[in-house]
Amino acid sequence: MKEITAIEFNDVISSGQPVLVDFYSTECPPCDALAPKLDSLEKLFGNELVFVKIFRQGNRELAEKLGIRSSPTLLFYEDGKEVCQRLAGGIKRSDIIREIGHIAGKEKTAKILSDVKPIVTEADVAILGAGPGGLTAGLYLCQAKINTVLIDIALPGGYMATTHMISNYPGFIEPQPGYMLSHNMSEQTKRCGTVYKVAVDVSRVDLVKKEIVIDNYETVKAKKIIIATGTTPRKLNIPGEQEFMGNGISYCATCDAKYFDNKEVVVIGGGNSAIEESAFISKFASKITIVHQFDKLQANMEAQEKAFADPKISFMFEHEPRSFSRNGDKMEVEVEELKTGRRKMIVSDGVFVFIGLIPNLSMFSDKLRQDEWGYIKTNEDMQTSIKGVYSVGDINSKKYRQITTAVADGTIAAIAITRELD
Ligand SMILES: Cc1cc2nc3c(=O)[nH]c(=O)nc-3n(C[C@H](O)[C@H](O)[C@H](O)COP(=O)(O)OP(=O)(O)OC[C@H]3O[C@@H](n4cnc5c(N)ncnc54)[C@H](O)[C@@H]3O)c2cc1C
Numbered sequence: 001m002k003e004i005t006a007i008e009f010n011d012v013i014s015s016g017q018p019v020l021v022d023f024y025s026t027e028c029p030p031c032d033a034l035a036p037k038l039d040s041l042e043k044l045f046g047n048e049l050v051f052v053k054i055f056r057q058g059n060r061e062l063a064e065k066l067g068i069r070s071s072p073t074l075l076f077y078e079d080g081k082e083v084c085q086r087l088a089g090g091i092k093r094s095d096i097i098r099e100i101g102h103i104a105g106k107e108k109t110a111k112i113l114s115d116v117k118p119i120v121t122e123a124d125v126a127i128l129g130a131g132p133g134g135l136t137a138g139l140y141l142c143q144a145k146i147n148t149v150l151i152d153i154a155l156p157g158g159y160m161a162t163t164h165m166i167s168n169y170p171g172f173i174e175p176q177p178g179y180m181l182s183h184n185m186s187e188q189t190k191r192c193g194t195v196y197k198v199a200v201d202v203s204r205v206d207l208v209k210k211e212i213v214i215d216n217y218e219t220v221k222a223k224k225i226i227i228a229t230g231t232t233p234r235k236l237n238i239p240g241e242q243e244f245m246g247n248g249i250s251y252c253a254t255c256d257a258k259y260f261d262n263k264e265v266v267v268i269g270g271g272n273s274a275i276e277e278s279a280f281i282s283k284f285a286s287k288i289t290i291v292h293q294f295d296k297l298q299a300n301m302e303a304q305e306k307a308f309a310d311p312k313i314s315f316m317f318e319h320e321p322r323s324f325s326r327n328g329d330k331m332e333v334e335v336e337e338l339k340t341g342r343r344k345m346i347v348s349d350g351v352f353v354f355i356g357l358i359p360n361l362s363m364f365s366d367k368l369r370q371d372e373w374g375y376i377k378t379n380e381d382m383q384t385s386i387k388g389v390y391s392v393g394d395i396n397s398k399k400y401r402q403i404t405t406a407v408a409d410g411t412i413a414a415i416a417i418t419r420e421l422d
Contacts, residue, residue, distance in 0.1 A: 001038055004052045006062035012052055014080035018103045020096075022053040023063055025071035029186065030090055030155055033198045034072050037093045041100070044112050048104040049076075078103060090155040090199035093215045118217050123149040123195070124421060126212055126222035128205070129360075130198060131158020132403045133393025134228030135185045136410030142192040144418040149220050150189070151212060152198045157182030158230050159394075160403060162254045164280045169403050178254065181403075207366040207389045224417050227364075227376065227384070227391040228410065231357035231401075236268065240324030241353075248331040249324060249351045253277035256350070260285045263349035266333050267291070268321055274354035275299035275307050281352065288313045289346055291335055293320050316346075324351065359395045371397035381416035382409055390417065 001022065004012055013019050022038060024031040042051040056063045056071050066075070074091060076084035076099055084099040101109040125141050127134045130152035141148040150156075160166065163178030172181075190196055197214055204213040205225075212220045233251040235241060241249060250256040257277075261284045267274055270292030276299065278288050290307070295317050297304050307313050316335065322343060323334045333346045359375050361368070369377045369385035375397040382390045392409035394401045 001035075001042055001051045001053045004054055006054070006059040009054065009059075009062055010080075012050065013077040015050065016079070018049045018083075019077040020049050020051050020100070021075045021077065022051075023056045023066075023068045023071060023073045023075070024053055025056045028071045029183070029190075030199070031072045033155065033196065034074075034091050037091070037096065041093070041096055044116065045100050045104060045109075048108070048112075049100065074099075076100075076103060092199050092201060094201050116217050118219065121149065121195075121218060121220045123147050123220060123222045125149070125224045125226060125417060126151060126210070126220050127226040127228055128152075128202070128212065129158065129228030129230055129393070129395075130156035130186065130196070131228060131230050131393060131406060132160055132185060133230070133395075133406035133410040134158075134226065135189045136407045137226050137228065137390075137392055137414040138189040138194040138410075139185075139192060140411055140414030141417065142189065142194045144414070146418060146421060147195075148193075149195045149197060149222070151200060151202065151214060151220065152196075153200065153202055155198055156186035156196070158406075160185070162252055164254045166403065202363055205363050205365075207364060207368070207386050210388060223421065224388045224390065226382075226410075226413050226417070227389065227395060228393050228406075229360040229363075230394045231359055233353065234356040234358050236321060236353060236355065238321060238323055244324050244326065244331065244351075248326060249353060251353055253280050253352060256352075257281045257284050260350055262286045264289075266331070266346055266348045266351045267354065268333075268351065269354035269356075270294060270297040270299065271354065271356065272299045272303060274352075275303040277352065277354055278313055279303065279306050279310065282310050282312050286312065287348075289316060289348065290314070291316045291319050291321060291333070291346070293318065293338065357394065357401075361395065373397075380412070382413035383416065 070088050074087040084102050087095050124147045127137055127150045130150050138148050138150045160178050161182040165175040166178050166181055167175035200214045202214055203216045210222045210225050263285055264287040265285045267278050267288055267290045318338045319335045321333050322336050325332045330347050331351050334343055336343045371377055376384055376391040376395055377397045378384050378391055382392050384391050390413040392413045393406035
């Protein structure tokens with residue numbers, strides 16, 4: 001891709017041809033993940049758009065003037081005017097193609113894509129999921145000189161990347177910001193030689209044939225597969241939840257707590273996540289009401305003690321939410337007192353839901369042995385019921401789900417696979 005500077009910017013975007021501009025930075029893993037996608041798309045759509053990149057740190061004034069807040073950020077221009085949706089962060093190939101489609105036209109885009117020749121990538125091991133479990137498996141495998149491809153629908157890090165502070169990962173005296181631990185783990189595995197295919201669409205997985213199709217055109221064929229796809233926050237499935245998801249209801253304190261500075265929030269749940277994340281939300285919010293179905297909390301004692309000592313936090317035990325609604329700027333949670341069946345409304349500025357997790361297994365059509373909650377059952381080598389398929393981390397049937405336990409599973413699966421491949 002051609003590199004331009006702020007001085008050339010205006011001439012390029014006004015040249016008469018549509019333009020895609022990539023504002024990138026150095027030492028930026030999402031920018032590194034995006035670069036090969038842009039190179040391959042330039043080969044396909046180079047006649048429809050001009051592809052250029054600008055070094056953000058070196059052209060800071062222009063970046064600030066354009067309101068660029070993160071790297072990479074993709075902007076699209078036609079006749080000197082910005083068009084389409086800006087894309088930032090973990091940008092998928094399909095996102096870029098969608099926006100190009102607005103410029104080149106749907107038919108032309110589809111025609112160009114229909115000429116794309118599918119490619120096959122061979123690997124010894126394919127890992128699905130780049131959270132701590134998948135990253136550790138990747139590290140051990142590449143150190144054993146095993147050709148490994150690590151695939152994730154998002155950027156590496158899993159839950160680690162969005163956890164505010166991590167105080168229980170051994171080796172660090174002070175609590176570590178989750179994004180930093182995630183960055184270090186990811187860079188360690190990448191530098192060792194593991195091939196990353198991140199922020200991709202996983203189109204199809206055949207566990208028996210050991211084939212994974214990504215972005216609808218690349219098939220990764222492997223001898224072994226490790227599933228490390230983790231979990232997704234459980235939903236309440238009550239009226240209003242779907243409607244206000246991301247618009248009043250959040251499942252991620254690290255992502256959204258900052259928007260509740262000096263505001264009142266409701267937290268649903270009483271386990272580790274709910275109580276630990278409430279401590280974080282308390283840095284911002286003026287009042288937190290925790291709604292919990294049982295008569296006591298299920299979180300670890302240390303977290304409980306902190307929560308009980310926090311003057312901003314109050315509790316509604318033996319209550320369950322029944323519906324969400326909005327009244328102007330306010331969120332309303334209708335709660336039921338379980339003993340009496342009496343219902344009342346709690347009015348707040350926002351709601352956080354932390355009521356547990358469900359395993360990310362829906363992309364597998366092959367039947368894996370699971371426990372009663374849907375988590376994968378493995379033997380002590382992390383091998384699943386399908387030959388050559390291993391699973392690690394939170395997706396496994398186990399009692400305790402932590403970064404350390406995911407890392408341990410990843411270690412075991414990688415060593416077991418190394419022995420088998422030897
Ligand atoms: C709010 C919160 C706070 C936490 N705090 C702590 C803490 O302080 N200390 C601690 O030890 N643990 C903590 N945990 C638990 C810890 O984060 C998890 O146990 C750990 O991250 C599990 O690692 P994993 O690799 O199994 O999965 P995850 O971290 O969930 O990573 C799974 C990865 O798989 C990817 N993926 C999903 N579907 C697909 C697919 N179809 N194809 C490819 N990739 C896919 C995801 O994008 C993700 O990157 C916390 C969890 C939460 C929710």
